[in-house]
Amino acid sequence: MAKKSISAQAKKPxxxxxxxxxxxxxxxxxxxxxxxxxxxxxxxxxxxxxxVLFLMAIVTGMDLGLGKLMLWMFG
Structure with missing residues (x-):
């Protein structure tokens, strides 16, 4: 007689x-x-x-600073 596997016995609902x-x-x-x-x-x-205001200030400062840096570098 063949044994049933454990997965077959534990049937999902x-x-x-x-x-x-x-x-x-x-x-x-x-x-x-x-x-x-x-x-x-x-x-x-x-x-x-x-x-949120703090992060906005950081992003604004980086945007302005990097923008000025790019204008200075590439004129």
Missing amino acids: NVFMRIGMFIKQIVDEMRKVVTPTSKELFFWALAVLVF
Whole structure:
């Protein structure tokens, strides 16, 4: 009598069960999400705004500096 392989015995659940399990896992993860308070939200938004402005200043400075360098080099 032939033995069944382990992979044949461990059959995957059907597509609908996998979709259902996926949705259940999403809902379980969403329950772990903590909504920030308005104070936390304000300070995080402010931190992001300051960071974006800082990066904009760096990129603007590099653009102007490299532009002047190219004009000086190639006239």
